[in-house]
Amino acid sequence: MPRPPIHFFSHGSTMMLGEESASATYWKQCGDEALAHNIKGIVMMGAHWDARGTNRIDVAMKADPAKSPVAYVHPSKYVDYKLNPDLKTGKRVIDMLNDAGLDARANETFDWIHDTYLILVRMFLGGCPPTTIVSMNARFDPHLHARVGSVVAKLREENYLIIGTGGAVHNLYRNHWWQMLRYSDNFAMPVPPEAAMLEFRQSIEDVFLRNCRAGMKRGALVNAVTRLMKHPQYRDAHGTDDHFMAACFIAGVVDASEGVADDGCVLGAEDWELVNMCNSQFTVGKWVSQTA
Template sequence: MMAKTKLTPVHFFSHGSTMMLGEESGSAAYWEECGDEALANNIKGVVIMGAHWDCLSDKVQVATNPSPSKSPVAYVHPSKYIDYKLNPDLSTANRCISMLRAAGFNCEGNPTFDWIHDTYLILIRMFPSGCPPTTIISMNARFDPHFHLKIGSTLRSLRAENYLLIGSGGAVHNLYRNKWSSMLRYRDSFAQEQPPDREMLEFRQAVQDVMENNSGPELRRGLTRLMKHPQFRDAHATDDHFMSALFVAGAVGDEEDRGVGGRLMAETWELTNMCNSQYTVGEWVSA
């Protein structure tokens, strides 16, 4: 029997509010742990899909700005992010464009795109000493789960070349159901004066059940079905923060990935009803 190809792990990170950039938490500690492991394994670069950049019609874009700026964030002191030097990987970006076009996507580079907190927040937390070469893939604004699965599956082969693939979105992310008063009054997004709403708890558990009890193609199907879950719309008023989970499922849902399920590694509740669950699928394997 032929040995399985060595593949990098893939992360689905819930980036939470902008305050996750400035405050310490179990999630932040896990992000840094993942970054340390990636550097110890000499990754070639990061390929990441966030939750705040989408394209109209049937288009998908890849960031090709050689000198991107950072979109400013609220409630975080600029010293936490302003001087962090971004490191766009233009050669890998162009390669991703070619791979996606070959798979039938209407894909193009975006030479003016500035990076948003959903991606640079994660990079700063993972790699505080310096940003690795990074490629950012957009979503598509139709929010078709199968479309985003296919993006992940198209780029899956990069795992065999020691690229780290990340989806940065949210397990439970409904801004309309969040309790904002403690953040606005006291700059405290972790205050939990009451339990999360039942719908948030139920969908959070559904995500964990799918991630930890499925692998390969079943993981793809399970995460896709979650968009029909009775509590999906309570947990996600808009679909954008769930698309990166589908991107991850595409990247880890091949037949070769059977037996490798997700693991809930850290979790941070914010604003009462936002659940920032951090999942990893696969693990680093010594040569």
């Protein structure tokens, strides 16, 4: 059975669902590769859903979830897309997290939000694979989210594709909204990005690429990603912590997955939106056979 790569995707603004971009092309490429390798399902952590309580993590267990509306995107792009919640795997994930000492609970009322289904639509336009969505915790402890990733990493051995969808640089307070509001142009760049955004964007690339290579000690990526929250420009790049937790989650998956980091990490695509939002798409590892 093949072992999938691991993805940290920056989903960007809602308009990334409706507009063509380098990121959208790359998401489709990754989806096509996953289907060609007959993935068993998807396990995702997004950036728009968090559970309140010490060590609490919710797992989406609504059999027929609705989709939250998407601003600035024509409904034809997503309204008829059929979601496919994987309740059986969701129950497994809850048990795995509880066995690891976390307070994992089933959430039977949660409707899916664009941070996750935007990616699914772009990756799998022909139909949504069985998908399990795992919440964040509202305290936004980076080490807790890395631990969640380390627990669900075992599913990768069964050909589940694990995805974190957040943002490399995602601070809504620093974005330039006028071009999108007035002209529906999310990619307009009337001025260059601010220096702080450029600096943090380079730092997150360095962290992923330099800590995913042969010879690195286990835990290197978790240590480096969580340390980014102390970066001098972190708060400029992330006005809130929610869109960074998916990176911590993916770091935990990588560090708990034997050998995946030895195959390296690639920055598969990148788009700047709204002047100061950088949507970087990282893939750690590659499709390999367990007997290779």
